[in-house]
Amino acid sequence: MAYLALTGGIGGTKLGLGLARVLRPDALSFLVNTGDDFEHLGLHVSPDVDTLTYTLAGASNTALGWGRKDETWRFMAALEALGGETWFRLGDADLALHVTRTQMLKQGATLTEAIRALSARLGVAHSIIPMSDDPVRTLVHTADGRLSFQHYFVRDRCRPQVTSFEFAGAADAAPSPALLELLPTCDGVIICPSNPYVSIDPILSVPGLAAALKACGAPIVAVSPIVGAAAIKGPTAKMMAELGVPTTAEQVAEHYRGLIDGFILDVADADLHGALGVPTRVRHSVMVTLEDRERLAAGALEFIKELSADLRPTAPLTIDDADDQGNCAQ
Amino acid sequence: MAYLALTGGIGGTKLGLGLARVLRPDALSFLVNTGDDFEHLGLHVSPDVDTLTYTLAGASNTALGWGRKDETWRFMAALEALGGETWFRLGDADLALHVTRTQMLKQGATLTEAIRALSARLGVAHSIIPMSDDPVRTLVHTADGRLSFQHYFVRDRCRPQVTSFEFAGAADAAPSPALLELLPTCDGVIICPSNPYVSIDPILSVPGLAAALKACGAPIVAVSPIVGAAAIKGPTAKMMAELGVPTTAEQVAEHYRGLIDGFILDVADADLHGALGVPTRVRHSVMVTLEDRERLAAGALEFIKELSADLRPTAPLTIDDADDQGNCAQ
Numbered sequence: 001m002a003y004l005a006l007t008g009g010i011g012g013t014k015l016g017l018g019l020a021r022v023l024r025p026d027a028l029s030f031l032v033n034t035g036d037d038f039e040h041l042g043l044h045v046s047p048d049v050d051t052l053t054y055t056l057a058g059a060s061n062t063a064l065g066w067g068r069k070d071e072t073w074r075f076m077a078a079l080e081a082l083g084g085e086t087w088f089r090l091g092d093a094d095l096a097l098h099v100t101r102t103q104m105l106k107q108g109a110t111l112t113e114a115i116r117a118l119s120a121r122l123g124v125a126h127s128i129i130p131m132s133d134d135p136v137r138t139l140v141h142t143a144d145g146r147l148s149f150q151h152y153f154v155r156d157r158c159r160p161q162v163t164s165f166e167f168a169g170a171a172d173a174a175p176s177p178a179l180l181e182l183l184p185t186c187d188g189v190i191i192c193p194s195n196p197y198v199s200i201d202p203i204l205s206v207p208g209l210a211a212a213l214k215a216c217g218a219p220i221v222a223v224s225p226i227v228g229a230a231a232i233k234g235p236t237a238k239m240m241a242e243l244g245v246p247t248t249a250e251q252v253a254e255h256y257r258g259l260i261d262g263f264i265l266d267v268a269d270a271d272l273h274g275a276l277g278v279p280t281r282v283r284h285s286v287m288v289t290l291e292d293r294e295r296l297a298a299g300a301l302e303f304i305k306e307l308s309a310d311l312r313p314t315a316p317l318t319i320d321d322a323d324d325q326g327n328c329a330q
Numbered sequence: 331m332a333y334l335a336l337t338g339g340i341g342g343t344k345l346g347l348g349l350a351r352v353l354r355p356d357a358l359s360f361l362v363n364t365g366d367d368f369e370h371l372g373l374h375v376s377p378d379v380d381t382l383t384y385t386l387a388g389a390s391n392t393a394l395g396w397g398r399k400d401e402t403w404r405f406m407a408a409l410e411a412l413g414g415e416t417w418f419r420l421g422d423a424d425l426a427l428h429v430t431r432t433q434m435l436k437q438g439a440t441l442t443e444a445i446r447a448l449s450a451r452l453g454v455a456h457s458i459i460p461m462s463d464d465p466v467r468t469l470v471h472t473a474d475g476r477l478s479f480q481h482y483f484v485r486d487r488c489r490p491q492v493t494s495f496e497f498a499g500a501a502d503a504a505p506s507p508a509l510l511e512l513l514p515t516c517d518g519v520i521i522c523p524s525n526p527y528v529s530i531d532p533i534l535s536v537p538g539l540a541a542a543l544k545a546c547g548a549p550i551v552a553v554s555p556i557v558g559a560a561a562i563k564g565p566t567a568k569m570m571a572e573l574g575v576p577t578t579a580e581q582v583a584e585h586y587r588g589l590i591d592g593f594i595l596d597v598a599d600a601d602l603h604g605a606l607g608v609p610t611r612v613r614h615s616v617m618v619t620l621e622d623r624e625r626l627a628a629g630a631l632e633f634i635k636e637l638s639a640d641l642r643p644t645a646p647l648t649i650d651d652a653d654d655q656g657n658c659a660q
Contacts, residue, residue, distance in 0.1 A: 042429065042432050072404050072422065074401075074404070074421075075405065075422045075423065075429075076426075078422070078424075078425070081451065081452070082426055082427065082430050082452070084426065084429075092402065092422040092425075095405050095408070096405050096408035096411075096414065097408070099371050099372065099373075099409070100409065100412050102372050121411065
């Protein structure tokens with residue numbers, strides 16, 4: 001069995017780590033948002049890819065929630081003395097990743113190739129695939145005007161009031177070839193509890209990508225990033241309020257309607273079970289410990305297997321690995 | 331009185347520091363070799379400019395002889411783990427200078443403008459001017475083939491046997507506009523004891539630059555980098571031997587014939603005094619202490635004043651500052 005997990009930043013990455021701990025590298029790949037990639041100080045920075053990469057490599061800075069562990073900041077101090085931009089902090093060791101990736105891209109590598117090589121170098125065995133090799137840039141329309149994602153998210157700390165989102169370049173982007181290669185053998189898709197608007201939507205904005213996910217025929221399940229009217233992490237609830245939609249798990253399920261085959265609610269929202277017009281499961285989705293992550297991952301996979309059986313009523317409930325190719329060709 | 335000092339790497343920079351300590355910022359500018367600039371890891375690195383900048387800023391790593399003091403190497407360690415090129419070492423704080431300069435150049439600044447802004451930020455009051463805003467790259471022809479300067483100098487540690495030098499791009503380069511602006515008010519030029527072949531010759535390879543120095547009419551004096559048949563610093567003597575010329579101060583004076591008006595010999599070469607076909611002075615030129623640097627600087631300036639009087643027999647020996655413009659218009 002082989003699965004695909006869609007992730008953005010910190011929240012989604014928590015479940016990503018859980019999945020990576022319960023699934024072998026050949027049984028799990030990640031499709032990651034690159035809508036918040038940006039060119040900073042002349043370097044190509046891929047925040048969501050890097051958060052996942054460092055997390056899977058066991059090298060993430062869990063205190064900060066981004067960047068590398070045991071990081072030092074001499075570069076930033078020297079940059080500040082030179083009058084450089086310091087609102088986006090790049091650690092001394094982290095810099096090596098950005099410098100090397102930028103150089104690889106300049107030398108003609110695709111983003112998919114660069115990420116594959118660099119994550120392997122960092123010891124990540126699971127496949128990390130960017131949503132596209134083409135530049136797609138999330139722009140946040142706000143009461144203060146249009147902002148690039150990192151200006152909104154990091155520099156302005158999500159303070160401006162959101163009115164809408166734009167994925168610049170999406171119209172001309174194609175899904176990563178590595179994704180298209182993988183989909184025929186995919187047995188299930190997990191949309192991690194990332195921000196639907198700025199983590200998952202950019203992925204789905206790539207023409208043909210959502211259709212390719214659906215065409216695979218494998219169940220697609222999403223885990224709600226909203227628990228009891230609040231976002232576990234990041235600005236999801238604040239954005240929903242500003243967009244004028246209810247800050248509920250129900251609204252997230254609604255947002256994904258037509259794409260997903262199943263939805264995982266937190267126990268705090270158990271009252272919504274059976275009321276969403278899509279199969280749901282109730283799980284503990286607030287991930288504090290590593291065990292929380294693994295348990296939610298196992299729950300999502302179990303749900304996919306159940307949905308798989310429902311979607312293919314003639315197939316046996318337990319499908320062995322040899323049958324993978326057959327499943328996906330459906 | 332205003333002076334111009336031509337410098338390359340470490341050897342020349344020692345006298346540069348001495349000059350900067352005895353001359354006010356408005357009385358001294360530096361014209362620096364950029365023939366060993368190179369693009370490394372996607373960054374524009376200017377080794378000679380940086381050595382001078384850090385030295386004048388009091389921020390140089392005197393133990394290493396290059397880079398910044400109190401440097402850390404986290405970036406290099408992370409780069410090595412990623413399989414990156416580590417033969418040219420960039421410290422964490424040093425990186426900020428390369429990243430910022432590269433970004434400024436990408437955004438349209440000239441090298442002259444970038445160096446002016448960054449050296450000012452580092453607290454350097456004296457003017458540091460690159461020989462040209464255009465790329466000129468020193469290539470070393472060796473028994474092992476043609477090498478870029480940094481490959482020869484740093485990666486291969488000057489081991490390959492030199493046959494000749496090439497300054498790629500020189501034919502299309504122009505002197506820095508800041509140099510041309512400064513020359514009319516120049517009262518003397520000091521060629522610091524840098525390597526004549528790979529530090530000073532690249533500067534002189536820029537079309538029109540040597541002629542502009544001469545046309546100013548101010549005395550040009552060179553300080554020998556060869557003392558008693560040995561180079562104080564770097565591969566000068568080794569290069570001379572490989573080029574089949576005597577490794578003597580006399581040979582250096584010969585190398586500069588037609589350009590210089592005076593030559594400073596070390597006391598170890600006092601026997602050459604009066605035998606070089608150019609006015610000479612004998613000075614202690616091995617600079618160990620700060621006082622050595624200042625004393626040699628004062629000696630060079632004194633020599634220039636004497637030559638000035640010789641070159642303009644009708645002018646008074648003591649020229650006050652108000653007369654600067656008049657001197658230079660000669």
